[in-house]
Amino acid sequence: TMAQHRSAVEGRRLTVFDCRTEASERPDRELSIAGEDLDTFLRAVSREFSIAEGEAFVLATTDRKQINASRFEELKDGSTLYLLHSVDQELHVATKEPIMFLPHYDTLIKSGMYEYYASEGQKSLPYAFAELIDNALSATVKNTGVRNIEIRLLFDDIQGKPAVVILDNGSGMTSKQLNNWAVYRLSKFSRENSDFQSDHTGYIRPLPVPRSLNSDISYFGVGGKQAVFYIGQSARMITRPVGSPDVHELVLSKEEFEKKERNREEIYCGFIRNRKPGDSSHIDSEDERFLHNLIQEEVQKDSFTAVVITGVQPEHIAFLRSDFQVWTRELAHIYHYYIHGAQGNDSASLLRTSDIITKIDIQICLLEKSKTPRMLNLRLVSNDMQTLYINSCVDTFEFRAHVEGDGIVEGLIRYHPFLYDKETYPEDPYSLSNAAEEEDEDCVIFNQEGRGKRPIFQCFWNGRLIPYTTVAEFDWCARPKKSGSVPLECLNRISGVLFTNDHFQVSTNKLTFMDLELQLKDKETIFTRVVNGQEQRVKIQKEFSQWLKECHEKWDKQVKFLGFQGIMARMDV
Amino acid sequence: TMAQHRSAVEGRRLTVFDCRTEASERPDRELSIAGEDLDTFLRAVSREFSIAEGEAFVLATTDRKQINASRFEELKDGSTLYLLHSVDQELHVATKEPIMFLPHYDTLIKSGMYEYYASEGQKSLPYAFAELIDNALSATVKNTGVRNIEIRLLFDDIQGKPAVVILDNGSGMTSKQLNNWAVYRLSKFSRENSDFQSDHTGYIRPLPVPRSLNSDISYFGVGGKQAVFYIGQSARMITRPVGSPDVHELVLSKEEFEKKERNREEIYCGFIRNRKPGDSSHIDSEDERFLHNLIQEEVQKDSFTAVVITGVQPEHIAFLRSDFQVWTRELAHIYHYYIHGAQGNDSASLLRTSDIITKIDIQICLLEKSKTPRMLNLRLVSNDMQTLYINSCVDTFEFRAHVEGDGIVEGLIRYHPFLYDKETYPEDPYSLSNAAEEEDEDCVIFNQEGRGKRPIFQCFWNGRLIPYTTVAEFDWCARPKKSGSVPLECLNRISGVLFTNDHFQVSTNKLTFMDLELQLKDKETIFTRVVNGQEQRVKIQKEFSQWLKECHEKWDKQVKFLGFQGIMARMDV
Numbered sequence A, B: 001t002m003a004q005h006r007s008a009v010e011g012r013r014l015t016v017f018d019c020r021t022e023a024s025e026r027p028d029r030e031l032s033i034a035g036e037d038l039d040t041f042l043r044a045v046s047r048e049f050s051i052a053e054g055e056a057f058v059l060a061t062t063d064r065k066q067i068n069a070s071r072f073e074e075l076k077d078g079s080t081l082y083l084l085h086s087v088d089q090e091l092h093v094a095t096k097e098p099i100m101f102l103p104h105y106d107t108l109i110k111s112g113m114y115e116y117y118a119s120e121g122q123k124s125l126p127y128a129f130a131e132l133i134d135n136a137l138s139a140t141v142k143n144t145g146v147r148n149i150e151i152r153l154l155f156d157d158i159q160g161k162p163a164v165v166i167l168d169n170g171s172g173m174t175s176k177q178l179n180n181w182a183v184y185r186l187s188k189f190s191r192e193n194s195d196f197q198s199d200h201t202g203y204i205r206p207l208p209v210p211r212s213l214n215s216d217i218s219y220f221g222v223g224g225k226q227a228v229f230y231i232g233q234s235a236r237m238i239t240r241p242v243g244s245p246d247v248h249e250l251v252l253s254k255e256e257f258e259k260k261e262r263n264r265e266e267i268y269c270g271f272i273r274n275r276k277p278g279d280s281s282h283i284d285s286e287d288e289r290f291l292h293n294l295i296q297e298e299v300q301k302d303s304f305t306a307v308v309i310t311g312v313q314p315e316h317i318a319f320l321r322s323d324f325q326v327w328t329r330e331l332a333h334i335y336h337y338y339i340h341g342a343q344g345n346d347s348a349s350l351l352r353t354s355d356i357i358t359k360i361d362i363q364i365c366l367l368e369k370s371k372t373p374r375m376l377n378l379r380l381v382s383n384d385m386q387t388l389y390i391n392s393c394v395d396t397f398e399f400r401a402h403v404e405g406d407g408i409v410e411g412l413i414r415y416h417p418f419l420y421d422k423e424t425y426p427e428d429p430y431s432l433s434n435a436a437e438e439e440d441e442d443c444v445i446f447n448q449e450g451r452g453k454r455p456i457f458q459c460f461w462n463g464r465l466i467p468y469t470t471v472a473e474f475d476w477c478a479r480p481k482k483s484g485s486v487p488l489e490c491l492n493r494i495s496g497v498l499f500t501n502d503h504f505q506v507s508t509n510k511l512t513f514m515d516l517e518l519q520l521k522d523k524e525t526i527f528t529r530v531v532n533g534q535e536q537r538v539k540i541q542k543e544f545s546q547w548l549k550e551c552h553e554k555w556d557k558q559v560k561f562l563g564f565q566g567i568m569a570r571m572d573v
């Protein structure tokens, strides 16, 4: 029969359901058409379903549109048709219509668009960069030497059209892994990294480390794609895996997707280019001149990955150039503990560097037309909030929260004393609320209330900041109902940090925790104090009050006259 | 040649690149294998590439894994292999390796998981329901009679496993449209609704209507999928399009996706069942007994859509049962102006109902085991925030904001006077901050500060609330730097609403606006006052101050003794 004749490559296959009668042995049959007109096809249908000469029948789509000559021309390969007595007769027997529902390519190219949206006053571009730095941190975790991450902003048109390049000297990707990179929502939990069953290495959870600085900052299988298409319109991934003689290259671009759709080609098919390092013979566009240099660099490198983003949104270019300090500072904040180690950027401590088992260098480089390049190692940023907190604090209170079901959160609270005539609680120089207050008061007053009503805790997930989630307080460090042994203002002199691992979930854009606060505030959560790295099961509230009282008495230089009792000297901080 | 021989259905096709020499005319050739062992295949390769007897060569994957017998077995159809001198020789010429990168099915089934995350104190389930109500509102926009939307919670196990059903009497979907429903990220802007070019109706923007109540609340092509898979693990869409004799049915489920992956079937292929109304012969699972009744109802209906969600998360069931009042009230708030019309739920106004050109009924029905069903028409909810605002206000100030590039925002400000001994500014009975304050003060004080520091404006997009975005104030209605003709407290007695159309973008989860506030606060934005529906270009700040002053003088019954001048009587409100 025709149905078995599966040949013609240019032909279309149609499934015809005979819906004329209640019972039919084989109601659906496949017919092929290759160039025939409707009449020929109708005759073939008659033959196939043994319709007697002169017997009336109708062919219609499953939407009950009768097939006429022009519709017949337009029928797509794989369509399902009904053979009916009349176009609106009842379906005696249900029909099963095969469908395809491939996600639209906007899934990839618009994925970041509405995810890293600009909340009021918060510029979202740093959070897109963060996704790419996350990936670079993951990729460099096994490096024995320095872990190098570079962001190059190529905005000098001598080099071609504007481009953003994120480079790392990590493990790179095999062509299979590069293929997997492009698969939206394929997470490390469901990924096969090799073509061969025998080589599969399932995901291994990293061992616990202080502050959860485990570099394991991949989770959903979306970050890289969301980030590159938020930043620009095309991504060229160039990578060389450990031990391989080859470089693998993959381009995903909006333009390419649109072209495939226009030409009715398969949307999610593409090519990986495998080539020798340094071979840029395929780069022929003047817009991408800079690629020749970048590819030339490959020959001196072992494994690496470069993410090259072009079609960069003009407003992003403007922001990256004009607000260099703002976004680099935000990145330094996000990765503070990766850059500076578990103790953070503590200028007082000499032990600091030894904490960083392997050094992580995150280097920013901005090239503009006829300007000297701007270079910045994020380690040198000294005004990110964590640095400000660390260097204005005089004492810390460490604790741990054990949440039901193995969740452990490390926490610390810092004390920022009142000195002479002012609070030393640091102010975010870029915060909006601060600006608003200034305006309100018609004169600049810094830190008048210390923390004020702001939340105590900033929160880090696997070592990196989750910027939009804060935790206001816990019962045991909240303002007490009746004033106790410590003046209430002291509670405005504390800042805090929470460190969790991925036991606590974050949203796909890594901007918020899902329910960290809810889980921490569960009745079953147990808080312990940590002293010199040792956990102590104590009454946390009492310990905290005691600590706060000591901080106050030892560090605050706010004088309160209660009745003269004698003279006491305090050292400068 | 073998390469041209494209037969064996069970066979695998492999592409072999000859990478031994610099230049080869046809480096890549396709070979088919069907059951052969490695040796046979190696001989075929030798033949194809004219390799002399005894000449050494290596076959490897593009990841440079040498092909041995066991790896040969595992090679997948479509794999690319290298023909090399030695396994790590350099690639003289680049190779192009075809790849596929279909989005993982988690794109669909986990899409809502991290999108409707529970922000602190805000339960997210109502926002998932809202996506389905959005769709039902869009679908019923052309109804000539009542627009009926029903949410049925079937939690009575006599009927089967727990299920959530969202029903509407809208236009339904053709099988093509139902197919499109399943396509993630296929928005109305890029959709073809018919198989035929000739029938295409592109998206038509609705005409402007007051408060942008245009029912056009679809935008991204993700809402329905995110919502159903946030609520449960399986969705059965049942729909009958206008004028069709058939019902179309499509099931998407987590289980089905997992099965397809296990069996290496195509993930995004499925079936639509087309059948006559009332035909439930395909429902054979005891878990879904309730479907027989639901399907029976079809025979009395014209067009309709039913979204049947099963595998409902237990915590959702618990929340829906225990917090019935909370989530129904939130829904009543989101759709306040759709339910009550452009003037809102104004108990004083008798004209109200005439505003609602077509009545929208949103009906909730909760069935639990051996309990009387709970039924609620959202129109009867009288404690949603908009109802509270509307009924405690004594005067309104209407305005419009013209944003650069055709964006128009309707706005109104309401005055809630001070009466006798208290503010009448309504308090959100469920708000967290309120609860916290109560605790703080150790006694319940309502509205002590009126609005306090809370933002003035709630924001509606195409008529429905965008719950997480508020706008604090505009210059012209902010607290002035120096006190003017009106006591500062009066500014704590105003609430407000902003209505935008989709000229202003929202995030894919419709929880926040992208940049409404930024755009409104642009220097180019022009504010006009609206009086009796007429726009007036006036000095908005002056008009507003004047209005506020009048409100204060006319409505506030807060007495301030300034020096006795005489006696004045005021009517009760």
Ligand SMILES: Nc1ncnc2c1ncn2[C@@H]1O[C@H](COP(=O)(O)OP(=O)(O)OP(=O)(O)O)[C@@H](O)[C@H]1O
Pocket: A131, A134, A135, A136, A139, A168, A170, A171, A172, A173, A177, A180, A181, A186, A187, A188, A217, A218, A219, A220, A221, A222, A223, A224, A225, A226, A305
């Ligand atoms: N710089 C890199 N070096 C090596 N491998 C990388 C690099 N960037 C991405 N990859 C690989 O590509 C995968 C996909 O990256 P992507 O950021 O899109 O998702 P993810 O990191 O898996 O999850 P998330 O959504 O949490 O970011 C990563 O898991 C990793 O295997």
Ligand SMILES: Nc1ncnc2c1ncn2[C@@H]1O[C@H](COP(=O)(O)OP(=O)(O)OP(=O)(O)O)[C@@H](O)[C@H]1O
Pocket: B131, B134, B135, B136, B139, B168, B170, B171, B172, B173, B177, B180, B181, B186, B187, B188, B217, B218, B219, B220, B221, B222, B223, B224, B225, B226, B305
């Ligand atoms: N109840 C319904 N009746 C008729 N058609 C519907 C219904 N629900 C969904 N559809 C169709 O399915 C499409 C996809 O719905 P879905 O909610 O997933 O995305 P969307 O509404 O297009 O966009 P958004 O992401 O903004 O919700 C809709 O655009 C509409 O055409």
Ligand SMILES: [Mg+2]
Pocket: A131, A134, A135, A217, A218, A219, A222, A223, A224
């Ligand atoms: Mg990532």
Ligand SMILES: [Mg+2]
Pocket: B131, B134, B135, B217, B218, B219, B222, B223, B224
């Ligand atoms: Mg929708």
